[in-house]
Amino acid sequence: MATATSAQRREQARRDYDAFLAACPTRELLSTLSDKWTALVIAALADGPRRHGELARRIAGVSQKMLTQTLRGLERDGLVTRSVTVSMPVRVDYELTPLGRELLPVMAAIKEWAETHMDRVLQARARFEGP
Amino acid sequence: MATATSAQRREQARRDYDAFLAACPTRELLSTLSDKWTALVIAALADGPRRHGELARRIAGVSQKMLTQTLRGLERDGLVTRSVTVSMPVRVDYELTPLGRELLPVMAAIKEWAETHMDRVLQARARFEGP
């Protein structure tokens, strides 16, 4: 039913999916979302399409193997589109899909939480290792 | 300055931390948060203290090695407390700290997003592999 409201869809999902169950496909999706580079890639695409090289430069430390792999995964899951412009040299742009854009605030929140609370975590670590 | 407002702290954090940088400690924290089991453990502690065994049963498929390891990491980072009641047999309770409780809505959002949008992701995958 394409006319389901988002509230209805959420209710339906609650019946169908439960990430606490090992067999649930959600578990795998959660793994993808929790991937080392996913949050950063999604965040880097927040402001619009980006080329492969732009992403590589923006996300310091990512190897191009991992970047490609992460992007492929996101493309496969319908979160990112990949468009090739045939020229010389080739140009490839990645962009969030509507679905990916729905994920954006959630992922951004994690990245932001980490940045905002880093101090307190470092203090906690000092206390934990320390005495 | 313990009297800094949260807005001030956020602004300060923006100056100090940037997860796009490889050397930033945030990168490591982001890894912890993006850990395979972290989201589920945090979610399982949402409603109050839980014993080790309770968590193991709630989070299907987690080995006790991974559960312990995840809990230790969260404890180290000041997100979870571990309290031992000396009796026979020993009783150990885990509980979110105030800091951990601040993280809860963020992690819950991911788990919920995954459960809510699983359908569309599965459809995207079918389209990707399919034709």
Next chain:
DNA sequence: CAGTATCCCAACGGATACTG
């Protein structure tokens, strides 16, 4: 530039057995 293909080591993480 964007990407694939290898090689290869380190870690992740499960199974099992043992302790207080």
Next chain:
DNA sequence: CAGTATCCGTTGGGATACTG
């Protein structure tokens, strides 16, 4: 019950070299 210790296969992920 709550953990530690060990073994050991699987995967993650970097470095490098090569292609359209």
